[in-house]
Amino acid sequence: MRLLWELYSTWFKMGIVTFGGGYAMLPMIQREVIEKHHWATEEEILDYYAIGQCTPGIIAVNTATFVGYYQKGVIGGIVATLGVVSPSFLIILLIASFVSNFLDYPIVVHALAGINIGVCVLMVKAISSLWSKSVYNIGSFVIFFAALVLSLFSSLSTVLLVLIAAILGIIFSKLKLVKVEGSKDA
Numbered sequence: 001m002r003l004l005w006e007l008y009s010t011w012f013k014m015g016i017v018t019f020g021g022g023y024a025m026l027p028m029i030q031r032e033v034i035e036k037h038h039w040a041t042e043e044e045i046l047d048y049y050a051i052g053q054c055t056p057g058i059i060a061v062n063t064a065t066f067v068g069y070y071q072k073g074v075i076g077g078i079v080a081t082l083g084v085v086s087p088s089f090l091i092i093l094l095i096a097s098f099v100s101n102f103l104d105y106p107i108v109v110h111a112l113a114g115i116n117i118g119v120c121v122l123m124v125k126a127i128s129s130l131w132s133k134s135v136y137n138i139g140s141f142v143i144f145f146a147a148l149v150l151s152l153f154s155s156l157s158t159v160l161l162v163l164i165a166a167i168l169g170i171i172f173s174k175l176k177l178v179k180v181e182g183s184k185d186a
Contacts, residue, residue: 003072004079010037011064011083016091018060024119025060026126039067046133053162060084139172 010032018025026049033039040048045063052062061084068080102108135144147165150156156164 004076006037007068007071007076007080008083011068011080012086015060015084016087018122023059023126024122025063026129027122029063030129033067039071042133046130049130050162054159139175143168143172 014025014028014032018028026045029045030042034042034045048063048066049059051066052059055062061081064080064084065077069077072079135141143165146168147161150161150164
């Protein structure tokens with residue numbers, strides 16, 4: 001029961017203080033899930049993010065579900081998921097009841113603009129962390145570059161983009177252009 005409460009409260013805390021979704025949450029997930037509770041490794045979190053891109057739903061919710069599931073099964077997945085979505089639900093309820101009264105105030109407009117900038121900073125930090133863990137040789141850089149070009153100059157869906165990157169990863173690993181630490185094939 002204690003672990004279920006820790007799952008809920010930890011994900012609730014991350015959900016209530018993190019604006020900008022899953023990528024902006026990455027630094028806090030690293031601190032709480034990896035360093036503090038040791039519920040997952042950095043590699044597992046990166047895997048959860050990758051799977052979260054391919055599955056329906058929000059990355060933060062999918063990641064919470066994965067972590068909760070691996071800690072306490074189905075009930076753990078449900079509890080962690082409820083933890084991360086509860087703050088948003090409560091905040092949206094509160095804001096929805098007052099939003100029309102506040103959107104015309106310049107201070108609210110400026111506060112939201114500041115929050116957007118802060119979220120951008122958190123996303124750059126998350127990207128930097130993901131970069132150092134994921135793009136570490138020529139093969140992984142080629143996959144990155146191909147995914148970047150496709151995302152900028154085509155209308156491919158995120159799912160197809162991730163699947164193409166996965167296929168390239170498999171092909172490159174067979175050609176020995178990408179070596180993954182801990183891989184059984186390596």
